[in-house]
Amino acid sequence: MMTASNDTATKPAKRPSVDFKTIGPALALLLLCVIGFMLNPAFVSEGNLTNLLTRSAFIGIIAVGATFVITAGGIDLSVGSMAAAIAGVMIIIMNNAVETIGTGVPTVLLGCGCALVLGIGAGWINGALTTKGKIEAFIVTLGTMGIYRSLVTYFADGGTLSLNFDIRGTYRPVYYDSFLGLPYPVWVFIGVAICGWLLLNRTAFGRYCTAIGSNEAVARYSAINVDRVKTLTYVIQGLCVAFATIIYVPRLGSASASTGVLWELEAIAAVIIGGTVLKGGYGRIGGTILGALILTTIGNILNFTDLISNYLNGTMQGLIIIVAVLLQRSDWKLGKGK
Amino acid sequence: MLMKKALGAVAAVGLLAFAGTALAQDKIKIGVSYPTPTHAWAAGMNWHAEQAEKRLEELYPDVDLILVNSPDPEAQASALEDLVSVHQIDALVVLPFESEPLTDPVLNVKKSGAWITVVDRGLSQPGIEDLYVAGNNPELGRVSAQYMKGRLKDGDNIVVLRGIPTVIDNERFDAFMEEIEGSGINVLDHKHANWNRDDGFEVMQDFLSRFPDIDAVWAQDDDIAIGVVAALKQAGRDGDGMFVVGGAGMKEIIKGIMDGETLIPVDVLYPPAMIATAMDATVQAFKSNGPVAGRYILGATLITPENAESYYFPDSPF
Numbered sequence: 001m002m003t004a005s006n007d008t009a010t011k012p013a014k015r016p017s018v019d020f021k022t023i024g025p026a027l028a029l030l031l032l033c034v035i036g037f038m039l040n041p042a043f044v045s046e047g048n049l050t051n052l053l054t055r056s057a058f059i060g061i062i063a064v065g066a067t068f069v070i071t072a073g074g075i076d077l078s079v080g081s082m083a084a085a086i087a088g089v090m091i092i093i094m095n096n097a098v099e100t101i102g103t104g105v106p107t108v109l110l111g112c113g114c115a116l117v118l119g120i121g122a123g124w125i126n127g128a129l130t131t132k133g134k135i136e137a138f139i140v141t142l143g144t145m146g147i148y149r150s151l152v153t154y155f156a157d158g159g160t161l162s163l164n165f166d167i168r169g170t171y172r173p174v175y176y177d178s179f180l181g182l183p184y185p186v187w188v189f190i191g192v193a194i195c196g197w198l199l200l201n202r203t204a205f206g207r208y209c210t211a212i213g214s215n216e217a218v219a220r221y222s223a224i225n226v227d228r229v230k231t232l233t234y235v236i237q238g239l240c241v242a243f244a245t246i247i248y249v250p251r252l253g254s255a256s257a258s259t260g261v262l263w264e265l266e267a268i269a270a271v272i273i274g275g276t277v278l279k280g281g282y283g284r285i286g287g288t289i290l291g292a293l294i295l296t297t298i299g300n301i302l303n304f305t306d307l308i309s310n311y312l313n314g315t316m317q318g319l320i321i322i323v324a325v326l327l328q329r330s331d332w333k334l335g336k337g338k
Numbered sequence: 339m340l341m342k343k344a345l346g347a348v349a350a351v352g353l354l355a356f357a358g359t360a361l362a363q364d365k366i367k368i369g370v371s372y373p374t375p376t377h378a379w380a381a382g383m384n385w386h387a388e389q390a391e392k393r394l395e396e397l398y399p400d401v402d403l404i405l406v407n408s409p410d411p412e413a414q415a416s417a418l419e420d421l422v423s424v425h426q427i428d429a430l431v432v433l434p435f436e437s438e439p440l441t442d443p444v445l446n447v448k449k450s451g452a453w454i455t456v457v458d459r460g461l462s463q464p465g466i467e468d469l470y471v472a473g474n475n476p477e478l479g480r481v482s483a484q485y486m487k488g489r490l491k492d493g494d495n496i497v498v499l500r501g502i503p504t505v506i507d508n509e510r511f512d513a514f515m516e517e518i519e520g521s522g523i524n525v526l527d528h529k530h531a532n533w534n535r536d537d538g539f540e541v542m543q544d545f546l547s548r549f550p551d552i553d554a555v556w557a558q559d560d561d562i563a564i565g566v567v568a569a570l571k572q573a574g575r576d577g578d579g580m581f582v583v584g585g586a587g588m589k590e591i592i593k594g595i596m597d598g599e600t601l602i603p604v605d606v607l608y609p610p611a612m613i614a615t616a617m618d619a620t621v622q623a624f625k626s627n628g629p630v631a632g633r634y635i636l637g638a639t640l641i642t643p644e645n646a647e648s649y650y651f652p653d654s655p656f
Contacts, residue, residue: 040548047573048547055540158374158381159655160535160561162590176572252535252568257376259536303544306527311503313530 025274025290028324032294036301043304050183052293052300054175057185058244060292062263063270064196064285065240068233069137070271071200071283073213076126076234077141079241080263081148086118086245087255088152091161094171103166108174111249115242122148123238127231145264153257163253175250185247189289192243197285199236209233213280270295273324294324365402366624369421370617371414372433372457374407377533378561379586382610382656383433390614394621401621411435415443422450429453429623431616437462453623457616459506468631469623471616473608475506477638479513481606482556482583485640489581492522494553497545499531499538499562510558510585526552531562538565546573554581560588560605567601576601586610587641587649588656596646605641607649610656612636 036043062079069076094111101107122144129140155161163171174184200206208229211219220226249255272278273294274287298320302313370391375381384407391403404425408414414435421427430447434440434456441461448454448466456467486496498514501507511528518525526549531537538557545552546569557563563584570576584591585606594602615636623630641649 042547045547048544051540051543051547153376156381157655158376158384159378252539252565254535254564256378256535258534299540300544303529303541304548310500310528310530 021275022284022287024327025287025294025324028273028320028327029290029294029297032297032301032320036297036304039301039305039307043301048300050178050186052296053186053189054183055300056292056296057189058248059263059266059270059295060189060289061192061240061244061247062237063267063274063288063292064192065237066267066271067196067274067276067283067285067288068200068209068236070268070276070278071213071280072209072230072233073216073280074130074137074230074233075141075268076237077138077264078122078126078144078148079237079267080260080265081145081152082119082122082238082241082260083245083248083263084152084255084257084259084261085148085155086115086122086242087249087259088155088161089118090115090245090249091163091253091255092155094167095164098164098167103164104170107167108171111171112246115246116239119238119240119242119245120235121238122241123235124231126238127234130234131227131230149257152255152259156256158257160254160256163249168250168253171250171253173250175247188243188247192240193285193289196288200283200285205229205232210281210283213277213282215281266295267292269321273321291324294320365400366398366429366621367402367404367425367427368429368431368617368620369418369425369427369452370403370405370431370613371417371421372407372613373414373435374409376409378588378656379608379610382588382651382654383613385651385654385656386611386614387617390617394617398621398625401624403617408435411439414440418443418447422447422452426450427452429455429620431455431457431613431620433457433613433616434459434461441466453620455616455620455623457613469616469619469634470632471612471619471634471636473612473636474638475509475608476513478558478585478606478608479510479515480517481638481640482558482585483514483517485583485604485606486518486523486554486556487521490521490523490553493524494522495524495526495549495551496554496556497526497542497549497552498528498556499541499558499566500528501530501533501558501562503530507558514556531557531559531565533559533561535561535565535568538562539569540565542566542569543573546570546575552580554583557582557584560584560586560591563591563602570601585638586656589651589654592641592646592650593652595641595643596650598643603642607637607639607641609636609649610654611651 042048066076090111093114094107097107097110126141126144129135130137177184179187208224211224212226212229216226270291271288273291274284276283276288298317302316308316370387372383373380375384387405391405394401395403406417408417421430430452432444437459441463444454444461445466454467455469455471457471458473500511529541531541542565555566557566563582566582570580582602583604584602586608587605591602591605595605619630619634
């Protein structure tokens with residue numbers, strides 16, 4: 001705890017230009033938007049911006065959870081597979097519930113409830129194996145990643161699980177309808193972001209995460225229940241995955257082995273672009289949200305132009321990610337090593 | 339006494355074993371190797387392979403089909419070795435994961451004296467296979483373009499959603515562009531949607547924001563087409579006469595065509611059932627009195643409400 005508060009408190013004092021760290025991602029996003037607008041004014045049309053925000057919601061919500069895990073010095077590679085598996089089980093449960101409770105709201109609520117339970121359970125498994133099982137988080141979640149991915153392939157018989165058409169009718173508004181001009185997924189994203197911010201910056205739990213991430217041994221000596229806090233970060237991650245899945249399923253009403261592929265890397269990228277330190281000890285929810293927006297905007301802009309060969313999309317994405325992270329490093333400008 | 343019994347037992351076991359090998363040698367053993375079904379089309383292929391196995395083994399009691407699937411090219415190479423060394427196959431039906439890395443392993447099977455049937459993706463060296471069975475990727479592009487030309491007029495706009503950047507994708511796309519050229523139909527842009535619903539949805543959303551006037555979409559694949567339709571409905575542009583052409587032969591799409599769906603009025607066949615065709619033909623290589631070796635290219639048939647029923651397999655996962 002001591003080291004953590006030192007870290008965050010002294011850094012801004014030492015360098016006046018440290019603002020760069022905070023506004024770096026925002027600057028990158030702004031730059032992307034200007035480029036997007038110059039390519040095609042339709043970029044800033046209401047429809048496109050709404051699409052962008054809604055799309056960012058998936059990765060964004062998952063990345064909020066990842067911020068906790070990474071801040072506490074862990075990593076979770078299983079989130080993409082977990083989302084696919086939860087989506088698959090949700091669809092199976094809802095399809096099976098048609099005969100007994102019909103195609104109305106209760107069925108959808110049952111599906112959502114199961115998703116939350118599964119998310120929390122899956123997160124707890126990752127957490128418990130990491131802390132009680134004393135296995136590296138990288139290995140644990142690499143293992144569960146494979147397990148969840150193959151489970152969804154198995155459930156779908158290699159094909160695609162499709163939601164009953166009538167339930168889709170009931171569930172569809174959760175993705176497609178809006179409240180005060182913003183689609184529901186965006187509201188969920190905002191809600192999760194606010195809760196995440198409060199949890200990380202305004203509670204003892206958030207400070208414990210930071211403390212464990214910067215020095216686990218010291219945190220242990222400071223009477224922090226390290227195992228419990230670390231497990232909880234994975235549970236939060238699982239919960240976030242469940243939320244993302246709940247708003248993902250009504251979009252196309254299906255889940256397959258290709259659902260959520262590489263989401264884990266996108267979530268981690270969003271977190272890192274946002275300024276959170278990969279080795280733990282320093283986390284920023286606001287940055288994570290900007291990071292998620294940046295990632296989605298890159299894809300959007302690439303679809304808006306035919307200037308760049310389709311084959312180079314990955315190159316552009318990689319370059320922009322690296323530049324975005326460079327932008328938030330102020331120390332190299334001052335010529336000071338860290 | 340005990341000795342006698344033991345001797346008897348040994349003799350019996352020996353006799354049984356001998357009978358076993360004799361029996362096994364009588365059977366025509368055909369190995370069928372293909373990628374593990376991890377996406378819808380491959381799951382359909384797996385289903386059709388299993389159906390064909392049941393049907394052929396019932397029809398010909400002396401034919402033994404051994405189905406093996408592998409998760410990557412490396413594993414498939416090992417699986418081929420096992421088929422030769424453990425099962426001593428007389429013939430191999432193989433859908434290679436990738437052409438280059440599997441050419442040598444298949445050549446080794448060939449050296450064991452087995453008949454070789456290659457499905458879908460060719461090998462990188464000619465003359466190894468006795469029989470080649472494949473769908474027709476350029477034809478898929480061409481047939482799609484011909485349908486577009488029949489429905490659209492000079493000055494109409496279309497967008498194209500491609501698959502994963504691969505040779506297959508290029509073959510389809512190049513043939514499509516060649517056929518559409520000179521028709522006066524504008525191809526506004528083309529992007530990769532990776533044969534995937536989610537990407538199809540997002541790429542189409544962006545196309546819709548970018549282009550106010552689109553008359554038709556070539557989605558190239560049924561999964562992409564499903565994402566495209568969701569994006570059209572979301573933007574409320576599904577009612578203005580726009581139509582989508584996919585490809586492959588997914589059962590949901592074919593059902594829609596049978597029901598007179600207007601948004602996806604037709605489909606272009608790239609059948610996962612081609613593995614069954616290959617298995618049939620391979621058995622015929624042993625059973626028929628006619629020649630079988632050569633190339634067997636399946637047509638990229640245009641599926642319309644009139645003929646849809648013959649391509650509809652409700653039990654298949656695809």
